[in-house]
Each structure stands twice: as C-alpha cells, then as structure tokens.
Amino acid sequence: MKIFNYSELNKSDISQLVQRNVDPANxxxxxxxxxxxxxxxxxxxxxxxxxxxxxxxxxxxxxxxxxxxxxxxxxxxxxxxxxxxxxxxxxxxxxxxxxxxxxxVETMPGVTCWRELRPxxxxxxxxxxxxxxxxxxxxxxxxxxxxxxxxxxxxxxxxxxxxxxxxxxxxxxxxxxxxxxxxxxxxxxxxxxxxxxxxxxxxxxxxxxxxxxxxxxxxxxxxxxxxxxxMPAGPSEVLVIADETANPVFIAADLLAQAEHGMDSQSILACTSNAIAVEVLREVDEQLTVLPRAEIAKVAIENSYIVVTNSLDEAMDFSNLYAPEHLILATANWQQLTGRIINAGSVFLGNLTPESAGDYASGTNHTLPTSSYARAYSGVSVDSFVKKITFQYITPEGIQNIGPSVEILAELEGLHAHKNAVTLRMKE
Structure with a gap:
C-alpha cells in the first residue's frame, strides 16, 4: 500500500486517487x-x-x-x-x-393527498x-x-x-x-x-x-x-478513518476483510499520522500470512493506499470525495464526525464495530453502491422493492379552493384543456 500525504495532493491527484473500476477502452x-x-x-x-x-x-x-x-x-x-x-x-x-x-395530508381544505406502497x-x-x-x-x-x-x-x-x-x-x-x-x-x-x-x-x-x-x-x-x-454495485471497497485512539490490529483486520473479497476490491485508510500508517502496514503484513485467501487479498492490498491527513476533519473531507461503499470511523471521537458524512453506503462507528458485522448479521443491508455511486444511491432496503403511488381526492369545497389557481397556472402555460377540466367542475 502506498502512503500519500493529503496536504501535498492537488485536485488532479485526488481525482485520480478516488477513481476506480474504470473501463477507458470500453x-x-x-x-x-x-x-x-x-x-x-x-x-x-x-x-x-x-x-x-x-x-x-x-x-x-x-x-x-x-x-x-x-x-x-x-x-x-x-x-x-x-x-x-x-x-x-x-x-x-x-x-x-x-x-x-x-x-x-390535507394540503388545503377539501384537497387530500397521500402515498401508498405497492410491491x-x-x-x-x-x-x-x-x-x-x-x-x-x-x-x-x-x-x-x-x-x-x-x-x-x-x-x-x-x-x-x-x-x-x-x-x-x-x-x-x-x-x-x-x-x-x-x-x-x-x-x-x-x-x-x-x-x-x-x-x-x-x-x-x-x-x-x-x-x-x-x-x-x-x-x-x-x-x-x-x-x-x-444500483451499480460492483467490486467491494472500504475506507477506514483512524486517529491515535484506534487499534492498528483492528484496522489491519478490517482492511484485509475487504481485500479478501476479490483482487479488484479496494481497502483505503485515511489516518491522522504517519506512525499509524506504518503500524497498520506492519499488522497487515503479519495478518496476511495466515489468511486462506491471502493471494487474493495481497493483490487487492497492493492496489490500495493510505492517505495521511492533518486532522479527522481533513480525513472526512477525503472520505466524502471518495464516497465509499463502507466507511469505518475507527476513533473514539466518531460522534464528532457523523454529522459531516455526506457520501457513504453504510457506516460503522467506533473501534468495536467491524464491517463484518454489517456484512452478515447486525441487520443492516450489505448490498451497497460502490465506485463513488454513494454520491447518489442508497443501499438496498424495503423501499428498493416497492413503488410509492400518490393519490389525491378533492371535495366540492376543495375544487372551489384549488380551482382558480389551477386555471391561472394552466392558462399561463397555454394549456387551455387543462384549464377547462377545472372550470367545468367548478361550474358544476
């Protein structure tokens, strides 16, 4: 894993770092x-x-x-x-x-709107x-x-x-x-x-x-x-944010847990000192030797990297640019960071919450957006399997209340049949 100093990277460097799983030649x-x-x-x-x-x-x-x-x-x-x-x-x-x-919801007297789920x-x-x-x-x-x-x-x-x-x-x-x-x-x-x-x-x-x-x-x-x-859910990835309150042994285990998914997986560490980075790398090398899927994990680790930042806030800035599928806040100070999370698929808080728990049995879903798609997509949920259909019902009072506004709006858009559909009901 290469080590980069965040303060020495320009926008182009960062853009290259956060890019993954591209197919430039199609x-x-x-x-x-x-x-x-x-x-x-x-x-x-x-x-x-x-x-x-x-x-x-x-x-x-x-x-x-x-x-x-x-x-x-x-x-x-x-x-x-x-x-x-x-x-x-x-x-x-x-x-x-x-x-x-x-x-x-009664949006105005006599006008009621609601949504119902359908699978x-x-x-x-x-x-x-x-x-x-x-x-x-x-x-x-x-x-x-x-x-x-x-x-x-x-x-x-x-x-x-x-x-x-x-x-x-x-x-x-x-x-x-x-x-x-x-x-x-x-x-x-x-x-x-x-x-x-x-x-x-x-x-x-x-x-x-x-x-x-x-x-x-x-x-x-x-x-x-x-x-x-x-959603686009491709090769898996994790980003770990860590400071001096983190346990390097745990961090290394989390990075390797992601790496063993496949050679095209990515395990990223953003930490607040070079000392943490060096200790984690030592632990990765040690733990890697006993893994049955060591050859797969080794390739993924070689294609991964560490970013050393000046603070947890700076690490969080990088994380939001990376938009990870899995984000681990390996710090006792995670409460300070959760409000700053903008882009992430699923988040694991503190030093005793491994991504493995979410992968298997905590209850949250592990089918999540990868490759920066966490900028726009959520993970799978019950919502993913339903459609939300809107309904509206208008009473005689409601058509009189809402009708004039609809008539004006339809006319200003030049859609006179739309206006007429309201006008006829108001007269009735």
Missing amino acids: EIRAIVEDVISHVQQHGDRALIDYALKFDKVELDKLYLDQKELEEIAAAVSDEQKAALQTAYNNINTFHKSQLKTEDE IEKVGLYIPGGSAVLPSTFLMLAIPAKIAGCHEVVVCSPPQKNGKVNAFIAYVALLLGIDKIYLAGGSQAVAAMAYGTETVPKVDKIFGPGNQFVTKAKTIIQSTTTTAID
Missing part, C-alpha cells in the same frame, strides 16, 4: 454487450454455453427445484443453521421497521458464486423482497463445479421459502432476467452485487430495456 462493455446480445437471441442455449465457458460445467438443465435444494441443504450443520437463523432474524427485524404507512411484482436476485459463495447476500436481498410482498422472486446464482449450488445457498433458499434457483452467473444471468429465456422468467427489477462484468451488464440493461436495477 473493453468490458464490448464483452458484456456481446453476452447480452447472445442471451437475448439464443436464450437457454446461450446460458448453457456460457456455463461451460465461464463456470467449466456442463448443465443438462438450468435450475434446481425444491427437492434438489433440500438434498443439497442437508449438508449444513446445526451450528451453521443457527448462525444463518441469527442473521435472518436480525436482518428481518431491521428491514421490517422500514415498512411504514404514510399519513394522509414490485417480479424481481430478480443475483447471488454471486465465483471465488466466494455468499449466502449472506441471498438473505440481504430476499428478506426485504419478501417483506415488501413481491409476487415473484427469481434467483440466479452461478453453478459450482458439480452443477449445483453451495449447501448454504440451498439452505437459505428453503429458509426464505424460495423453491427454485436458476443456474446462471455473470452478465449472462443479468441478461436472462432482463429479457427472459425459455426457462428463466423476465423480471421488472434486478438486484445484487457482482464483479465489473455484472455491474456493466446492469447499467447497460437499465439504459436499454424497461427492466430497472437496484
């Missing part, structure tokens, strides 16, 4: 567009071909049914089931609190299954979908070498009441859910994180079809 876009086109034209055949090409598995069908999922899930131990149940309970409790009925009918969930299988992502996506009341939940996950899914994915499916998983991964899974194939149903909105190819597929689909996406 190489990823070209590959993904070809995959999308192939799936659109050839449906199931394309998915079977891509399973052989990318996942190295020959499929005779593109889904697992409930009986097969039950057989696979039998390998999950009681201890593992209990841990998954704890995560389920906490995620469910947190997300249930988001489902609220809004009050009716998105068909949603598609993409559960990554490459170098790491993520049952936690399955919980994070399916629980709010179920709470929202979505009528159909389509789940796609890449097949393992045996043509099945991981036992934990199968168990979570049963825990959630989902009786079918489609065996498709990468950008081809996104295309299948966007267009539909002979086997995979077309959906109204696609959810789930993934690599740069999955993220690119989602952004292309959103701009070229009527299928929406949750």
Whole structure:
C-alpha cells in the first residue's frame, strides 16, 4: 500500500486517487454487450454455453427445484443453521421497521393527498458464486423482497463445479421459502432476467452485487430495456478513518476483510499520522500470512493506499470525495464526525464495530453502491422493492379552493384543456 500525504495532493491527484473500476477502452462493455446480445437471441442455449465457458460445467438443465435444494441443504450443520437463523432474524427485524404507512395530508381544505406502497411484482436476485459463495447476500436481498410482498422472486446464482449450488445457498433458499434457483452467473444471468429465456422468467427489477462484468451488464440493461436495477454495485471497497485512539490490529483486520473479497476490491485508510500508517502496514503484513485467501487479498492490498491527513476533519473531507461503499470511523471521537458524512453506503462507528458485522448479521443491508455511486444511491432496503403511488381526492369545497389557481397556472402555460377540466367542475 502506498502512503500519500493529503496536504501535498492537488485536485488532479485526488481525482485520480478516488477513481476506480474504470473501463477507458470500453473493453468490458464490448464483452458484456456481446453476452447480452447472445442471451437475448439464443436464450437457454446461450446460458448453457456460457456455463461451460465461464463456470467449466456442463448443465443438462438450468435450475434446481425444491427437492434438489433440500438434498443439497442437508449438508449444513446445526451450528451453521443457527448462525444463518441469527442473521435472518436480525436482518428481518431491521428491514421490517422500514415498512411504514404514510399519513394522509390535507394540503388545503377539501384537497387530500397521500402515498401508498405497492410491491414490485417480479424481481430478480443475483447471488454471486465465483471465488466466494455468499449466502449472506441471498438473505440481504430476499428478506426485504419478501417483506415488501413481491409476487415473484427469481434467483440466479452461478453453478459450482458439480452443477449445483453451495449447501448454504440451498439452505437459505428453503429458509426464505424460495423453491427454485436458476443456474446462471455473470452478465449472462443479468441478461436472462432482463429479457427472459425459455426457462428463466423476465423480471421488472434486478438486484445484487457482482464483479465489473455484472455491474456493466446492469447499467447497460437499465439504459436499454424497461427492466430497472437496484444500483451499480460492483467490486467491494472500504475506507477506514483512524486517529491515535484506534487499534492498528483492528484496522489491519478490517482492511484485509475487504481485500479478501476479490483482487479488484479496494481497502483505503485515511489516518491522522504517519506512525499509524506504518503500524497498520506492519499488522497487515503479519495478518496476511495466515489468511486462506491471502493471494487474493495481497493483490487487492497492493492496489490500495493510505492517505495521511492533518486532522479527522481533513480525513472526512477525503472520505466524502471518495464516497465509499463502507466507511469505518475507527476513533473514539466518531460522534464528532457523523454529522459531516455526506457520501457513504453504510457506516460503522467506533473501534468495536467491524464491517463484518454489517456484512452478515447486525441487520443492516450489505448490498451497497460502490465506485463513488454513494454520491447518489442508497443501499438496498424495503423501499428498493416497492413503488410509492400518490393519490389525491378533492371535495366540492376543495375544487372551489384549488380551482382558480389551477386555471391561472394552466392558462399561463397555454394549456387551455387543462384549464377547462377545472372550470367545468367548478361550474358544476
């Protein structure tokens, strides 16, 4: 990890630092567009071909049914089931609190307006299954979908070498009441859910994180079809802000926890002294040696960096420019900083709140915007799975009260039919 002094960086330097996962030559876009086109034209055949090409598995069908999922899930131990149940309970409790009925508002006498929630009918969930299988992502996506009341939940996950899914994915499916998983991964899974194939149903909105190819597929689909996406959620990232009250051992563990996601993950530290930076680097090297995914984490760490700032406020300024997916305030003084957070996906406060807790079981959602998209996007919530429809009702008193203003506004815009629609009602 390189160390930069924030006060010595100019705007151009900082702009380069906060940039990630770019595709300047459009190489990823070209590959993904070809995959999308192939799936659109050839449906199931394309998915079977891509399973052989990318996942190295020959499929005779593109889904697992409930009986097969039950057989696979039998390998999950009681201890593992209990841990998954704890995560389920906490995620469910947190997300249930988001489902609220809004009050009716009388904007003027006789004019009442309100909003009501309606679930998105068909949603598609993409559960990554490459170098790491993520049952936690399955919980994070399916629980709010179920709470929202979505009528159909389509789940796609890449097949393992045996043509099945991981036992934990199968168990979570049963825990959630989902009786079918489609065996498709990468950008081809996104295309299948966007267009539909002979086997995979077309959906109204696609959810789930993934690599740069999955993220690119989602952004292309959103701009070229009527299928929406949750957000651009690509390679994962964390930014840790630390001062002298932080524990370098904890910081190093947090940086490595993010780095082991994938080689294109990024782990950033913004700290208030060079001494902290040096101590954290020493800890990173020590902890890295015992990690099973050390080779993956090492590459990610080499592509990450440390920024030394003069103060926590300066570190916070950098964080808002970076707009991290995960932000850890590794300081006893975190209360001073929370009000200054402008751009972040999910925030972890103090020295005893690791990002791992949010990744698995605290209750918050870990499907979050990456690559600076936290400037404009929120993480997945129950709101992501519903539409909010506005209603209004006008009484005889209300039409007399609001009518004259509407008539004037319609006339000044030159829309006389709009004016007439009010005038006739007022006369009546």
